[in-house]
Each structure stands twice: as C-alpha cells, then as structure tokens.
Amino acid sequence: MNLNRTRIIEILIGLLATQVIVFALAFYMVNEPQRVVNAQSDILEVQLDSAMTLYTENCAVCHGLNGEGIGANPALNNPALATMPFEEIVKVIARGRYATAMPAWSKEDGGPLSDYQIDELTALIQSGDWSATGDRVVNLGLAPLIPFTTEPDSALLENVGMLPDGIRLQAAITTYAESCVACHGADGLGTSIAPALNDPLAGEKPADELTRIITYGSAGTLMSGWSNQLSPEKVAEMVTLIQRWDEIPRGVIPAPDVPIPTTEESLALGANVYASNCSSCHGPEGQGTPRAPALNVKAFLTETNDQAIELIITGGVPGTAMPAWGDRMTASDIQAIVGFIRQWEPTAPEVAIPTRPGGGGPPWMRTNTTAPNSIEITAPQQQSPQATPQGQGKQPWVQPASSETAWWQTMDWRILLSVTALLSIIFTLILMGVNLLKKQN
Ligand code: HEC
Ligand code: HEC
Ligand code: HEC
Incomplete structure (x- = not known):
C-alpha cells in the first residue's frame, strides 16, 4: 500500500513537470504573436505617420482633407480601395491615370516620389486613420479650398468684356474659376500650395514658356499638364489672361468661401x-x-x-x-x-x-x-479653445472604435490552454498534498 502511495506521488510529480512545461509553452505562445505584431505595428506606424505628411503635401489638394474626394477627384477613404490588391494601387499612384488629372508620381515616370514613399501612401490608403490624416493636413496649413471651383462676379465679368479682346479674357476667367482657383487662389493671388499668377513676374515670362507649363505641367510639382482638358486655343486664352492680369479688376474671381478648418x-x-x-x-x-x-x-x-x-x-x-x-x-x-x-x-x-x-x-x-x-x-457662450475641430463629425465612414466586445470574443485558444494548464497544476498539487497527508496518517 505504502509502495503504491509512493508510485502515485511519483506519477503526480511527472504529471506536474509535464503540466509546467505545457503551461510555459502556452504562455510563450500567448506572448509571441503579440511581440511579432507589436514589432510589425511599430514599423507600420512609422510608415503611416510619414505617409500622412506625404498625403498632406501631395494629394490632399485633390483627394480632400480626410480622403473624401473633391469634385471630380475620387475618394481614397473608399472601402473598395482597402481590399484592392496592394500592387494595383501602387501602380495607379506610380504611373497616374492617363488622360485624367491624376498625375504620375514615381521618379521613374517623372514624378517626385520614391517607390518606398509610394508603398507608404498605399499602406495609408488601405489601413490609415483618415481623421488623423485630416488633422495633419490642417496642422500643416494645407487644407484644400472646397468647393474646388468658384463663380466669377457677374458684374465685374461684364466689365472685362468691354476690354480689348474681352471675350477671350472672360472665357479665360471662367476656365480659371473652374480649374485653377483652388491652387492659384482668388484673383490669381496665389495660395500656400501654388504661386501667384497675377504677379508681373509670371506675366513677363515668354508666352511659349507659359504655354508649355500649362500644356505639359511642371514635373515633380502639383502643376499637372492640362493638355487633356484644355484645347490649345483655351491654353492660349489662359496665357493672355496671365499676361494682362493688371487690367483685370480685383474681386472678379472670388475665393471659394470656406471656413479654415481647425484642430x-x-x-x-x-x-x-x-x-x-x-x-x-x-x-x-x-x-x-x-x-x-x-x-x-x-x-x-x-x-x-x-x-x-x-x-x-x-x-x-x-x-x-x-x-x-x-x-x-x-x-x-x-x-x-x-x-x-x-x-x-x-x-x-x-x-x-x-x-x-x-x-x-x-x-x-x-x-x-x-x-x-x-x-x-x-451672446452665445464663449467657445473653449478646445472647441471640437470643425469638419469633423460629418464623416459617416469614421466609425468610432467599438469598445463593446464580449470578454469571450477576445479569448484566445492559447490563453485557454495556459489557464487549463495552470488549473491542472494546482489540482495536481492538491492531489499530492492529500496523498502525503494520507501517508503520514
Ligand atoms: C491634380 C489632382 C490630383 C492629385 C494631386 C492626386 N490625384 Fe489621385 N486621382 C485624381 C483623379 C482625377 C483620379 C481619378 C482618375 C480616374 O478617373 O481614373 C485619381 C485617382 C487616384 C487613385 C485611384 C482611385 C480609384 O478609386 O481607382 C488613387 C489610389 C490615387 N488617385 C492616389 C493619389 C495619391 C496617393 C496622390 C498623392 C501622391 C494623388 N492621388 C494625387 C486626381 C489627383
Ligand atoms: C493642383 C494645384 C494646381 C492647379 C489646379 C493648377 N496649378 Fe498651376 N501651378 C501649380 C504649382 C504648384 C505651380 C508651381 C510649379 C513649379 O514650382 O514649377 C504652378 C505653376 C503654374 C504656372 C507657372 C507660374 C510661374 O510663375 O512660373 C502657370 C502659368 C500655371 N501654373 C498655370 C495654371 C493654370 C492656367 C491652371 C488652370 C488651368 C493651373 N495652373 C492649375 C499648381 C496648380
Ligand atoms: C505694428 C502694429 C501691428 C502689428 C504688430 C499687427 N498689426 Fe494688424 N493692423 C495694424 C494696423 C495699423 C491696421 C489697420 C490698417 C488699416 O488702416 O487698414 C491693422 C489691420 C489688421 C487687420 C485688418 C483689420 C480690419 O478691420 O480691416 C487684420 C485682420 C490684422 N491687422 C491682423 C493682424 C495679425 C493677425 C497680426 C499678427 C500676426 C497683426 N495684425 C499684427 C497694425 C498691426
């Protein structure tokens, strides 16, 4: 009987050792994926952070503060893009879309961005935080003017018609208000993203240089070529407008009236x-x-x-x-x-x-x-300086992170294994204790 007890204790000790090993393994497995995920998400975070600045400087002007798209420029916060193959998006950004306003961005195709930067932007489009991106755009002072276009002042436009060659100037002002005002600003005064065009320095440039810039764009900048949208005759009208801007009354091309967003x-x-x-x-x-x-x-x-x-x-x-x-x-x-x-x-x-x-x-x-x-x-209550940033809260696609997850949904099989191993260790220890007590009696 005594011998039997000793055997039982030996078996229990063996069992205990096995359980400790299982527990240690399970515990390691619980932590390992998290460690790998942490390392991967650190890299991703750095990439996404630098992508937000790239987006701010190069893309927000057409694709919007929060990737929501402006006018004819499509949204990038579109769920369809999140599931599109990575390489396809890389290709669109690198090469642009022929015959649209979407320029080619890769150095290989004459643009300003490296392959690595294009990968970063693609990661942002597929898994970035658009609301944080919008804050970055505002903080860097590059919030795009929306609406993209503006209406010329009709009375002043009529006056322009009375100038020599006034019909062409009127047409150019209309084109400017549709296509150029978002970057070059009201009355050609320039903005933070593009130079003034009402500046004598721009008007003194030779006509063929202005024609070339408007037709083919200026490589590596936001100024894309307009040859697909504007006929040579229309481009020539734009050149005339830039050369004769000193005759154009102030106020004929108002700025799109949009509040400057804040964070x-x-x-x-x-x-x-x-x-x-x-x-x-x-x-x-x-x-x-x-x-x-x-x-x-x-x-x-x-x-x-x-x-x-x-x-x-x-x-x-x-x-x-x-x-x-x-x-x-x-x-x-x-x-x-x-x-x-x-x-x-x-x-x-x-x-x-x-x-x-x-x-x-x-x-x-x-x-x-x-x-x-x-x-x-x-008067209404003073707004606190921490007032809610404007322009937020109206984006239905920004889902608040759900905090309502049942505990068992977060339970991983590895955690279950660890807990089971731990419980069985305790159970074995109790059995050993009982056996030893019995032996003494
Ligand atoms: C001058 C305006 C303009 C700028 C600047 C611009 N885009 Fe675009 N982008 C467009 C237009 C217009 C299209 C739609 C082309 C088409 O009709 O297929 C587009 C399409 C895209 C698409 C494909 C969307 C889809 O649903 O297929 C991606 C991705 C994209 N742009 C990314 C970028 C990135 C990244 C940047 C900055 C590096 C950028 N764009 C800068 C105008 C622009
Ligand atoms: C997406 C923003 C954007 C739009 C839209 C845009 N431009 Fe530009 N444009 C720029 C930028 C940026 C530059 C400066 C390029 C450089 O540094 O070489 C520029 C430069 C120019 C220049 C050369 C100015 C100089 O002094 O050298 C001309 C001319 C010009 N744009 C005309 C136009 C016309 C006309 C339109 C409308 C049909 C237009 N741009 C639309 C961004 C834009
Ligand atoms: C040296 C004194 C001085 C400083 C410093 C100064 N301003 Fe002014 N500001 C003036 C004067 C004088 C006027 C009135 C000009 C006029 O007669 O139209 C004015 C006008 C303005 C106006 C137009 C007000 C209106 O009723 O039309 C704004 C806006 C403005 N300032 C903003 C600023 C901001 C923002 C700063 C700081 C970045 C600043 N100013 C710094 C002297 C100053």
Missing part, C-alpha cells in the same frame, strides 16, 4: 503666435489699441471671411503699420491665427473699447474682454 493643436498654435506677434498692436483679446483697430468686433468678423483675413495677414495693409506677415510666417501659422481669431465671433462685442497703453483708466479698460456698454450681453 486642437492649430488653435493652441494660433493663440501662441497671436500673443507674441499681434497682441502688442491689436490687444491681447483683439480689442484693439490706439495703434491698431479691434479684430474682436462683430462687424469685422461677420463681414470678413477666413480667406480674406488670411490674405490681409499674409499681405499686410500697405502704407500702414500693418506688416505683411507672409514674409516671416509660414502659411500654417497664419491659418492657425485665422482659426484663433474666428473663435471670437460668437461673443464679439458690437463696439470694442481699445486698451490704453500705459494702463490708464479704470481696470476694465485694461483687461476688458467685452465692452461694458455692449448690447451683446446675451
């Missing part, structure tokens, strides 16, 4: 840049000082759209103390300030009381946010 980061940046560059003249709360007018007033904010404020800040007001900030700030800084200033609109007073330099007068005059005699006391 938490861009609002914080705007507050910062405003405080260090503008508040000395315009007041810390935009209430104005004797040196410069108030910006935090109803009339200014409701009558001036974001593009107009951006233009004023970029170009300054010649002949006044208002400098041209375009020379010393990036487009993203300027757009961030515009977003920051725009936040004042809901609470802006009708009349602002300028801050007195030197701090004279009653205390409210030095720190006032709203004029004390303002009628606008019932």
Whole structure:
C-alpha cells in the first residue's frame, strides 16, 4: 500500500513537470504573436505617420482633407480601395491615370516620389486613420479650398468684356474659376500650395514658356499638364489672361468661401503666435489699441471671411503699420491665427473699447474682454479653445472604435490552454498534498 502511495506521488510529480512545461509553452505562445505584431505595428506606424505628411503635401489638394474626394477627384477613404490588391494601387499612384488629372508620381515616370514613399501612401490608403490624416493636413496649413471651383462676379465679368479682346479674357476667367482657383487662389493671388499668377513676374515670362507649363505641367510639382482638358486655343486664352492680369479688376474671381478648418493643436498654435506677434498692436483679446483697430468686433468678423483675413495677414495693409506677415510666417501659422481669431465671433462685442497703453483708466479698460456698454450681453457662450475641430463629425465612414466586445470574443485558444494548464497544476498539487497527508496518517 505504502509502495503504491509512493508510485502515485511519483506519477503526480511527472504529471506536474509535464503540466509546467505545457503551461510555459502556452504562455510563450500567448506572448509571441503579440511581440511579432507589436514589432510589425511599430514599423507600420512609422510608415503611416510619414505617409500622412506625404498625403498632406501631395494629394490632399485633390483627394480632400480626410480622403473624401473633391469634385471630380475620387475618394481614397473608399472601402473598395482597402481590399484592392496592394500592387494595383501602387501602380495607379506610380504611373497616374492617363488622360485624367491624376498625375504620375514615381521618379521613374517623372514624378517626385520614391517607390518606398509610394508603398507608404498605399499602406495609408488601405489601413490609415483618415481623421488623423485630416488633422495633419490642417496642422500643416494645407487644407484644400472646397468647393474646388468658384463663380466669377457677374458684374465685374461684364466689365472685362468691354476690354480689348474681352471675350477671350472672360472665357479665360471662367476656365480659371473652374480649374485653377483652388491652387492659384482668388484673383490669381496665389495660395500656400501654388504661386501667384497675377504677379508681373509670371506675366513677363515668354508666352511659349507659359504655354508649355500649362500644356505639359511642371514635373515633380502639383502643376499637372492640362493638355487633356484644355484645347490649345483655351491654353492660349489662359496665357493672355496671365499676361494682362493688371487690367483685370480685383474681386472678379472670388475665393471659394470656406471656413479654415481647425484642430486642437492649430488653435493652441494660433493663440501662441497671436500673443507674441499681434497682441502688442491689436490687444491681447483683439480689442484693439490706439495703434491698431479691434479684430474682436462683430462687424469685422461677420463681414470678413477666413480667406480674406488670411490674405490681409499674409499681405499686410500697405502704407500702414500693418506688416505683411507672409514674409516671416509660414502659411500654417497664419491659418492657425485665422482659426484663433474666428473663435471670437460668437461673443464679439458690437463696439470694442481699445486698451490704453500705459494702463490708464479704470481696470476694465485694461483687461476688458467685452465692452461694458455692449448690447451683446446675451451672446452665445464663449467657445473653449478646445472647441471640437470643425469638419469633423460629418464623416459617416469614421466609425468610432467599438469598445463593446464580449470578454469571450477576445479569448484566445492559447490563453485557454495556459489557464487549463495552470488549473491542472494546482489540482495536481492538491492531489499530492492529500496523498502525503494520507501517508503520514
Ligand atoms: C491634380 C489632382 C490630383 C492629385 C494631386 C492626386 N490625384 Fe489621385 N486621382 C485624381 C483623379 C482625377 C483620379 C481619378 C482618375 C480616374 O478617373 O481614373 C485619381 C485617382 C487616384 C487613385 C485611384 C482611385 C480609384 O478609386 O481607382 C488613387 C489610389 C490615387 N488617385 C492616389 C493619389 C495619391 C496617393 C496622390 C498623392 C501622391 C494623388 N492621388 C494625387 C486626381 C489627383
Ligand atoms: C493642383 C494645384 C494646381 C492647379 C489646379 C493648377 N496649378 Fe498651376 N501651378 C501649380 C504649382 C504648384 C505651380 C508651381 C510649379 C513649379 O514650382 O514649377 C504652378 C505653376 C503654374 C504656372 C507657372 C507660374 C510661374 O510663375 O512660373 C502657370 C502659368 C500655371 N501654373 C498655370 C495654371 C493654370 C492656367 C491652371 C488652370 C488651368 C493651373 N495652373 C492649375 C499648381 C496648380
Ligand atoms: C505694428 C502694429 C501691428 C502689428 C504688430 C499687427 N498689426 Fe494688424 N493692423 C495694424 C494696423 C495699423 C491696421 C489697420 C490698417 C488699416 O488702416 O487698414 C491693422 C489691420 C489688421 C487687420 C485688418 C483689420 C480690419 O478691420 O480691416 C487684420 C485682420 C490684422 N491687422 C491682423 C493682424 C495679425 C493677425 C497680426 C499678427 C500676426 C497683426 N495684425 C499684427 C497694425 C498691426
């Protein structure tokens, strides 16, 4: 009997050793795939991060802030692309689509991107985070103008018709408003992504150079060739417009009126840049000082759209103390300030009381946010600087990550094996204990 007990204990010890090994193996297996996945996802994350910047600089202008597509340019956040073979998407980006506005991007085909960068962009299209991509585009100050096109001002367009050769200029302005304004800006003033065309420097270029750029594009830049969309006659009209822009009245090609989108980061940046560059003249709360007018007033904010404020800040007001900030700030800084200033609109007073330099007068005059005699006391609540970024929440395809997953759905067979092995070890230990106790009795 005693011998039998010893045998049982020996068997149990053997069993225990086996169970420990099974447990160790199962535990390793639980962790291994996670380790591999972690390493792979680190690489993917770096690639996706650099792809977001590539997308911002090269693609957002046509495919939109969040890959939603603009006008005739298709969406890239389309689920069909996520399941398309990787290589097919690489091919479209590398070679472009013949006879469409989609240019070839690979160095091999005259574009600016390496094969590696094209792979990164493809990974973004198939598995990237479009809402984070939209934030990147805004933070870098490259949010595209949507709508892509604009309507020429009809009264001013009629005046253009009275100029010599006016019919051709009118036609060119219409083409410009349809095809060029999104990049080259209202009235040809230029934007952060493309140079001004109303600039004498552009108009002084020889006609055949302008014709060549418009027809074939400028390799390695966003300027694609228009030979598929515009007949040689239409291209010649565009060249005439660029050469005679000084005769064209301001305002005939308005900017598409779209609010500049903001993110938490861009609002914080705007507050910062405003405080260090503008508040000395315009007041810390935009209430104005004797040196410069108030910006935090109803009339200014409701009558001036974001593009107009951006233009004023970029170009300054010649002949006044208002400098041209375009020379010393990036487009993203300027757009961030515009977003920051725009936040004042809901609470802006009708009349602002300028801050007195030197701090004279009653205390409210030095720190006032709203004029004390303002009628606008019932104005809407001040928006917090962390206001929800505009342009978000209207994209139905951005699914919130589901946090409602039952515990058993996340249960892996390897975890089950580990738990079973652990339980059987405990069970064996108890059996051994019982046996030893019995032996002593
Ligand atoms: C000048 C505008 C423009 C720019 C800039 C541009 N695209 Fe396109 N893209 C288009 C157009 C237009 C099409 C649709 C072509 C067609 O009709 O087949 C397109 C198609 C595509 C497609 C195929 C979509 C589909 O559903 O088949 C992909 C992928 C794509 N673009 C990626 C990019 C990437 C990546 C960039 C930046 C490196 C970029 N595009 C820049 C205009 C543009
Ligand atoms: C997707 C953005 C985009 C669109 C749309 C676009 N351009 Fe451009 N364009 C550019 C960029 C960027 C450059 C600068 C290229 C360079 O640096 O070589 C440029 C350069 C030019 C130039 C040369 C300017 C100079 O001073 O050298 C001309 C002319 C021009 N574009 C005309 C047009 C016309 C006309 C249209 C409409 C039919 C148009 N562009 C549409 C982005 C665009
Ligand atoms: C040296 C003083 C000074 C500084 C610094 C300054 N401004 Fe101005 N700003 C002015 C003056 C003066 C005017 C009025 C120009 C005029 O008479 O039209 C003005 C006008 C403006 C306007 C147009 C207001 C209107 O009612 O039409 C805007 C917008 C503006 N400034 C924004 C800014 C921003 C943003 C900054 C900082 C990046 C800035 N300014 C920095 C002096 C300044």
